[in-house]
Each structure stands twice: as structure tokens, then as C-alpha cells.
Amino acid sequence: MLQVENLVAGYGKVQVLQGISLNVPDGQLVTLIGSNGAGKTTTLRALTGMIRPESGRVLLGGKDIAGMPAFAITKFGVAHSPEGRRVFPTLSVADNLELGAYTRLTGQRPKGDVKGDIDKMFDLFSRLGERRNQLAGTLSGGEQQMLAMARALMLQPQVLLLDEPSMGLSPRLVEEVFSIIGRLKKEKVTMLLVEQFAAAALEVADYGYVMENGKLTVHGPADKLKKDAAVRAAYLGAAH
Ligand SMILES: Nc1ncnc2c1ncn2[C@@H]1O[C@H](COP(=O)(O)OP(=O)(O)O)[C@@H](O)[C@H]1O
Ligand SMILES: [Mg+2]
Numbered sequence: 001m002l003q004v005e006n007l008v009a010g011y012g013k014v015q016v017l018q019g020i021s022l023n024v025p026d027g028q029l030v031t032l033i034g035s036n037g038a039g040k041t042t043t044l045r046a047l048t049g050m051i052r053p054e055s056g057r058v059l060l061g062g063k064d065i066a067g068m069p070a071f072a073i074t075k076f077g078v079a080h081s082p083e084g085r086r087v088f089p090t091l092s093v094a095d096n097l098e099l100g101a102y103t104r105l106t107g108q109r110p111k112g113d114v115k116g117d118i119d120k121m122f123d124l125f126s127r128l129g130e131r132r133n134q135l136a137g138t139l140s141g142g143e144q145q146m147l148a149m150a151r152a153l154m155l156q157p158q159v160l161l162l163d164e165p166s167m168g169l170s171p172r173l174v175e176e177v178f179s180i181i182g183r184l185k186k187e188k189v190t191m192l193l194v195e196q197f198a199a200a201a202l203e204v205a206d207y208g209y210v211m212e213n214g215k216l217t218v219h220g221p222a223d224k225l226k227k228d229a230a231v232r233a234a235y236l237g238a239a240h
Helices: 040-048 070-075 093-100 114-124 141-153 171-186 198-204 222-227 229-235
Strands: 002-011 014-024 029-033 055-060 078-081 159-163 191-195 207-212 215-221
Touching: 002 040, 014 029, 014 040, 014 055, 014 215, 029 040, 029 198, 040 070, 040 078, 040 159, 040 191, 070 078, 078 141, 093 114, 093 141, 114 141, 141 159, 141 171, 171 191, 171 198, 191 198, 198 222, 198 229, 207 222, 207 229, 215 222, 222 229
Parallel strands: 029 191, 029 207, 078 159, 159 191
Antiparallel strands: 002 014, 002 055, 207 215
8 A cells, every 4th residue: 555645846946736635545546637737747756765754654555655765665666657658778678677677676565576577467468469679769669668667667666656657648548547557456466547538537547636737636445536527527537
């Protein structure tokens, strides 16, 4: 269980997150939706230690990891598929996946079967299997998105943070990415999914939070949020 309590974070003097609190229970898929600039990416960055929160707590299995550096947070099993994918372009697909298991290979997390898990990723993301020796920089946007997700999964995460996996993808690939997220949900991978594509996110999620200007304004079970008039008007393109 990931519990965020009164998290305040930003960039230098610019405070973006105004004290947010949210929970991601084990085995659940929670989505964070909101317009461009609301603070969704900043939230994930603060959770993974890419930026240092000013105050608040980030509890993972009851332990406060807020303020720890990113490399330390990774050891607790928080995996991040970042906005813009950030695959290592000059490394092969297989090497990108192996790097996702870095803390397993260095003994900071249980090693398990890294090679077997790479094969599992090639089963889950068949497009990657066909391109295992190709340099990641030569993949299409959709393939890079899948690689970023697969690399994060190689940590065998306690919680997987996904930032805008649908961004810039064709409708067909968006569907493919969401169907994979649905499969991960069935396998009880604990996930926090950030999306601007609110309709698809609420369709697959258990629970949702709406972010506006660095604050969480509405939250509830995803099927209830889908029917909420204000949420529909603002994020689901519904008539008023
Ligand atoms: N590296 C940065 N330095 C300064 N301000 C930033 C930086 N990244 C984002 N911001 C600002 O933080 C706010 C929230 O951005 P972001 O978290 O990226 O929103 P979202 O992911 O919801 O679109 C925006 O006003 C944005 O301009
Ligand atoms: Mg963002």
C-alpha cells in the first residue's frame, strides 16, 4: 500500500503540489487525472525522489520514503515509467530491460530469475520480442512506450507509476497499451496511472483522483467518477 499524506513539492520557489493525500491499496489500479499543467507529473516525480518534497509523508508498507534520493526509493520497489518514456536510445531493447532489473542484479532487491522475466516481458509485449536486439532509439513511439513500461516492470515493483502511457500514440496503440494495463491489473500489479485520457483511465481503474492546480479536488471509485457531472463536463468531453 502506498499512502501519500499532505505532500507539498515543486521546483525551487515554485510550489506545485499544495498538500495532496492519496492511497494506492495493494493490487489496485488507481488513476490520477487532470488537465495539462495540473501537477500530475510533479506528483510522480516527488514520489520517486526525482524532486525532493518540501513536506508530507510517502508511506510504502508503512515506511516513510519521502525525501530519500531516487536510487534509495528504487530499492523499496517503486518503479516509474516516466512521461516521455526516457528509454536508453543507444542500448538494445534487451539491455534496457536488463537495466530495469539493475537493483536485482546488484543484490539490493531479490534477484529472482531476471532472464526469465525478460522473456515474460517479450510475451506480454510481443512487439518488443520481435525487436529485442534493436536499439531502443530506433523504435516507434508506441514501442518505446511499451519498453518504458516493461523496463519498469523488471524491477518487480511494489508499486508501478505510469505517466501518460497513451501520450502521442495512435488510437490502435492506445488500445493496445490499455489492454496491457488491464492484464497487469488482473495480475494484481499495484499501479498509479497518470492520464489525460480520462475516459480510458476511468474505464480500467478501480479508483480515481482528479487534480486541479496542484490539489486533489474530487475522488472516488472509478465507476462513480465516470458518472459525476462535473468530471464528465471537464474531462470526459460530455455535453453540459
Ligand atoms: N522542471 C520544472 N521547473 C519548473 N516548473 C515546472 C517544471 N516542470 C513542471 N513545472 C510546472 O509545474 C506545473 C505542473 O506541471 P506538471 O506536473 O508537469 O503537470 P501535468 O503532468 O499535470 O501536466 C506546471 O505549472 C509546470 O509549468
Ligand atoms: Mg505530465
